[in-house]
Amino acid sequence: MDTVIVKGSEMASVIKAKLKEEVNDLFPKPQLAILLVGDDEESRRYVRLKEKAVDEIGGQCRAINLPENTTLVELLGQIRELNADPHTHGILVQLPLPGPLATEQETVLSSLSVVKDVDGFHPFNRGKLFSTPPFLVSxxxxxxxxxxxxxxxxxxxxxxxxxxxxxxxxxxxxxxxxxxxxxxxxxxxxxxxxxxxxxxxxxxxxxxxxxxxxxxxxxxxxxxxxxxxxxxxxxxxxxxxxxxxxxxxxxxxxxxxxxPLLIAKLLENLLTAYREQVFAADDW
Missing domain, CATH: 3.40.50.720 (NAD(P)-binding Rossmann-like Domain)
Structure with a gap:
């Protein structure tokens, strides 16, 4: 039997090309904020890949690196600022969280704006999977x-x-x-x-x-x-x-x-969040 090797990078390239065409006609440009706590090198690598992908489709990415000893109160305060910022259309917290913050993961994810939760990790977005259609999905x-x-x-x-x-x-x-x-x-x-x-x-x-x-x-x-x-x-x-x-x-x-396909789906989620915020605001 011939086995088909599925190349996620090729599928991702098709998705990104389509998104780039859409973003080219948008103003303001979709903006993603990534919160990274600590200095884990593997997490930094993933953040760089996401920054590069957003840049490739013409969006904007703001990576915020907080120190390892950041407290829960400080992290939640940073998230509140991003939730309220109209120029930020998507927010993700790079997981895993370090140290004591790891046990507060659900609290952190629950603090994200539902419409900016591009990872699909907010309890509301996870709950929407039980209904049709879901909104932002993992x-x-x-x-x-x-x-x-x-x-x-x-x-x-x-x-x-x-x-x-x-x-x-x-x-x-x-x-x-x-x-x-x-x-x-x-x-x-x-x-x-x-x-x-x-x-x-x-x-x-x-x-x-x-x-x-x-x-x-x-x-x-x-x-x-x-x-x-x-x-x-x-x-x-x-x-x-x-x-x-x-x-x-x-x-x-x-x-x-x-x-590679996972990151392409992140970009799709960013555009979904952007449309919900910018186009819905225009309707008003």
Whole structure:
């Protein structure tokens, strides 16, 4: 069987080109504010990627780096300022938060303006997934849905999700159920093999590096690798691409899979938030 390697970077380029055309005709330009607390280098790298992506479509990005010892009161105060700023159309807090702030994540996310919550992490936006249509949805879940619906009709398919995250697995499960998919969630990578072998669509977020082999797959399955590991000095995911090639129908690998597409969906969310604020204001 020929396995189609799904390149998220190519899908992302198409989305960004379309958004760039739209932004070219907009004034004021969409502006994203990114709050980064601390000096974690991996988080800084993700922030730089997001800044670059916003710049590529002609938007504006304001990265605010707060010190590691920032208190909850100080962080919430910064968010209040951005919520009230009419020039800021989207806000995201780069996760994970460091130190004591990590235990206050829900408080921080709940303080974001619902219409500026471009990550889709506010409890209201997560709750809207139970209704139709949702408003701002997690970028990771949107990226996976784009891939799944491009290659398969989810209705009636068995989709197995290995993981339990609030930013990918939980919203993706709701989106899939709304499309008629039969969804099975395995919160931890424990005794997952038997269910995975029956999956028409398999999304693996948790587990060991390269743990998913050809023997674990249903022939022709769509496999999305959502893991991230350093193994032998290189980046890899939870799926062994060498092993599953020839057994999977489609493979979204690591690296080069959902990562670039996730950032493209962030840009789409920024435009959705912008339209809600600027165009709705014009209607008044």
């Amino acid at each position: 970028c990771a879940a949107l990226a996976c849905m784009d891939i799944i619906t491009m290659y398969r009709n989810p209705r009636g398919l068995l989709t197995v999700l290995v993981g339990d995250s609030f930013d990918l697995v939980q919203p993706l499960a709701l989106l899939l159920m709304a499309r008629g998919s039969r969804v099975c969630i395995i919160p931890e990578a424990h005794e997952w093999e038997e269910v995975a072998a029956r999956a028409d669509v398999l999304v693996v977020e948790k587990g060991r590096p390269l743990m998913v082999k050809a023997d674990h797959l249903k022939p022709g399955a769509l496999v999305i690798d959502a893991g991230f590991h350093w193994e032998a000095g290189r980046v890899c995911g939870n799926v062994d691409p060498m092993s599953v090639t020839g057994k999977a129908g489609w493979l979204v690998p690591v690296p080069g899979g959902i990562g």
